[in-house]
Amino acid sequence: MRDKLVCDILVVGAGPAGARAARSAAEAGCNTLLIDAKPRIGEQPHCGEFVPTRLFTEFDLNRDCIQQKVDFMETRILGLSASPAYLNPDKAVLRCTRIPSPGYIIDRVRFDRDLAREAASKGATVMCATRLLRREGRSWIVRCEGKEVLVKSALTIAADGPASSVAATLGMKRPDLLQGLQAEVPLTTSLDGTFIFLDKDFVGGYGWLFPKGTTANVGIGIVPGLGASGSQALQKFLERLRENGFVKPGRLALAAGVIPVSGLRENLVAGGVIFCGDAAGLTHPITGAGIPQAVLSGYLAGRAAAEALRTDSSQSLVGYENEIRAIYNGIINHALSKRALMMQHWNELDFESICEETWIGFKGYKKRIRSAKE
Numbered sequence: 001m002r003d004k005l006v007c008d009i010l011v012v013g014a015g016p017a018g019a020r021a022a023r024s025a026a027e028a029g030c031n032t033l034l035i036d037a038k039p040r041i042g043e044q045p046h047c048g049e050f051v052p053t054r055l056f057t058e059f060d061l062n063r064d065c066i067q068q069k070v071d072f073m074e075t076r077i078l079g080l081s082a083s084p085a086y087l088n089p090d091k092a093v094l095r096c097t098r099i100p101s102p103g104y105i106i107d108r109v110r111f112d113r114d115l116a117r118e119a120a121s122k123g124a125t126v127m128c129a130t131r132l133l134r135r136e137g138r139s140w141i142v143r144c145e146g147k148e149v150l151v152k153s154a155l156t157i158a159a160d161g162p163a164s165s166v167a168a169t170l171g172m173k174r175p176d177l178l179q180g181l182q183a184e185v186p187l188t189t190s191l192d193g194t195f196i197f198l199d200k201d202f203v204g205g206y207g208w209l210f211p212k213g214t215t216a217n218v219g220i221g222i223v224p225g226l227g228a229s230g231s232q233a234l235q236k237f238l239e240r241l242r243e244n245g246f247v248k249p250g251r252l253a254l255a256a257g258v259i260p261v262s263g264l265r266e267n268l269v270a271g272g273v274i275f276c277g278d279a280a281g282l283t284h285p286i287t288g289a290g291i292p293q294a295v296l297s298g299y300l301a302g303r304a305a306a307e308a309l310r311t312d313s314s315q316s317l318v319g320y321e322n323e324i325r326a327i328y329n330g331i332i333n334h335a336l337s338k339r340a341l342m343m344q345h346w347n348e349l350d351f352e353s354i355c356e357e358t359w360i361g362f363k364g365y366k367k368r369i370r371s372a373k374e
Contacts, residue, residue: 002147003150004152005150007031007151007152007153008030008153009032009154009156009302010155011302012160013035013159013161014035015112016291016294016298017294018298020059020119021157021276021299022034022124022126023115023302024302024303025124025306026123027122028303028307030305032119032302033124033125033127034127035128035131035132036126036128037160038128041112041116042110042112043109044109044255046180046181046219047182047257049067049108050105050194051291052102059295059296061115061295062114065106065107068105068211068212068213069102069103069104069192070193070194071100072194073193073195073361074097074196075097075098075196076095076197077096077198077352094355105194105211129144130142130149133148138272139151139152155308157273157275157302158274159298162177162283164279167265172267175263176260178223178261179222180221180256181219181233181234181255182220183218184215184216184251185215185248186216186250187211187248191216193211194211196361200346200351201228202220202222204261204346205222206220207220207237218241218247220233221288223343259290260283261285262285263332263336264280264281264324264325265281267321269320274301274320280324282297282332285336286342286358301320304317334368334369337369338369341354341357341358341369342354
């Protein structure tokens with residue numbers, strides 16, 4: 001006979017969205033279970049680890065995860081992908097721009113684990129190395145400690161990333177994905193800003209260098225199956241940065257994952273499930289940024305779920321979806337129109353112009369794209 005767990009709210013995925021949802025639900029007095037498939041919550045993140053400063057002012061977050069403050073974002077459009085001159089604006093750089101972008105580079109492992117610890121301190125039960133397998137009726141089957149366990153919950157919060165197992169179980173459409181690959185490498189000198197590299201080799205995405213003290217996260221986002229493989233593109237990128245004397249030889253860590261870029265799911269509430277964070281499609285379709293959206297949506301999802309159980313009504317769940325769409329629909333839909341434009345013209349000769357129209361670091365990004373119906 002299978003073991004059985006009973007809870008008010010099951011939260012699947014202990015990233016920023018899931019951990020914050022579990023904390024909100026537990027604070028509201030709900031019996032909350034937070035599960036994560038990883039043996040160590042937070043590892044291994046593939047994000048660049050940048051967050052805007054306002055995240056720490058809008059939410060009560062532990063600041064011990066902050067590794068470095070940054071003040072600006074510099075973007076370089078590269079004209080000759082064969083050239084190593086990634087940092088010298090006089091060589092093979094079509095355009096360079098710098099805009100204020102105050103934020104922090106954080107330790108994502110510490111950030112995620114601190115959020116999970118806070119959820120536990122508020123009363124949530126947190127279980128790592130616990131993988132969701134399938135649904136049976138209104139219950140879920142998870143694998144924990146080598147055996148299947150039935151979890152019965154009144155509501156479920158899906159915060160299990162872009163390739164959401166919960167969404168797959170419900171037969172939901174899989175989002176469009178970028179492949180993300182990243183290495184942590186030693187820097188030759190300290191930096192006080194983030195650097196973005198737009199190159200035709202990074203099809204549908206970009207390269208980044210985010211400093212974190214004496215090291216940096218160097219990574220790429222790329223549409224899989226178009227052009228060179230992600231691993232080849234990352235290796236080439238690292239070699240060019242070393243040739244410029246920007247980074248030293250060697251790697252301290254490697255990570256890979258996927259980034260959703262097709263916008264919000266058609267439904268954020270379905271079948272007793274509330275979607276938040278990456279699982280809801282809340283990442284920015286151009287930059288791939290998603291941590292602030294994850295924290296906010298997790299907070300709102302946990303609160304809405306608790307209210308739904310307290311009132312025995314779905315009205316708060318409808319309110320959650322409406323609030324998320326009111327906050328993010330305009331931003332995300334604009335970015336989706338820019339992504340469509342970018343992919344349509346990526347391989348044209350005037351690469352500089354398409355970058356200036358579709359990357360957030362340039363004024364052209366703000367220009368609205370009118371639909372055929374307007």
